[in-house]
Amino acid sequence: MKRILILLLLLNGLIARSQTKDILPFTLTSSGHLVIEATVNGIKGKFIFDTGAGLHLFFKDFAKKLQVKDSYNIFVAHRATGEAITTPIYYAKDLRIGNQLFENQIYSTFDLTLDGIDGLISLQAFQNTPITIDYKNKTISLGELDIKDKKKYIDIQIANHADKALDIFTYVTLNNKITIQVALDAGAGQNSFWIHSKFMKTLELDSNQFESYAKKSEFDSLKTNRFFIGSIESIKTANNTAHIKAPKVSFVEGLIYEGKTSIDWLGKKIAISLPEKKIFILE
Structure with missing residues (x-):
């Protein structure tokens, strides 16, 4: 019995250490x-x-x-x-x-x-x-x-560029009408939503109803992109795990993605797991 108790204590110690996070x-x-x-x-x-x-x-x-x-x-x-x-x-x-x-x-x-x-x-x-x-x-x-933290999640797609660069994407639905793939960009700050300008027509939006301005690139003096700023009805993840109503978005000419968003709107506490290709929503 004593040996069994010792083994149980050792096992509990190993489990506790394995679950310790930095x-x-x-x-x-x-x-x-x-x-x-x-x-x-x-x-x-x-x-x-x-x-x-x-x-x-x-x-x-x-x-x-x-x-x-x-x-x-x-x-x-x-x-x-x-x-x-x-x-x-x-x-x-x-x-x-x-x-x-x-x-x-x-x-x-x-x-x-x-x-x-x-x-x-x-x-x-x-x-x-x-x-x-x-x-x-x-x-x-x-x-x-x-395991309890893995109940709620969104699927992500990983772009690995020759093992030199790595980006993540997910699918979102705009105005409950169309689904597009967006890059998830924590470096964009907060409440950042960029959508390719081509989708304004698909969503039947009038560009004249949006604030518009041209922005010259800081990296290429010959390149200029036009931005159309305004609100749309909604953005939600493909499984509706996260959603936001009436977000202020930027429709961007020349965007190389279908869309690009920040990650703060996904939840107050989120976990990015590249091995599982998921972002878990803890809160």
């Missing part, structure tokens, strides 16, 4: 961006968690601290509005977020300066690790989910 705080900016602390090759920095970044991106001043040699490898990324950006490719020996260590992480650099921000952390690090975002308590949890 929890770290994040700062939520006024624009709705999630800022987390991380360490790259032993150097600390503050980064925006960005599911739409594709790959990790470190800004000029932080990249200098890494003291990497010039790279001849490149990746051609595309902004949502179509501009092609050719960036160098590097590999970080280690990336540490909380107590989690991610080795051999691919990243790029860019000549950009944002006050208090050293770059972007993408989903690349979390291909085998679910990440839970709690907007209410402003924490991010890394680790496996309990």
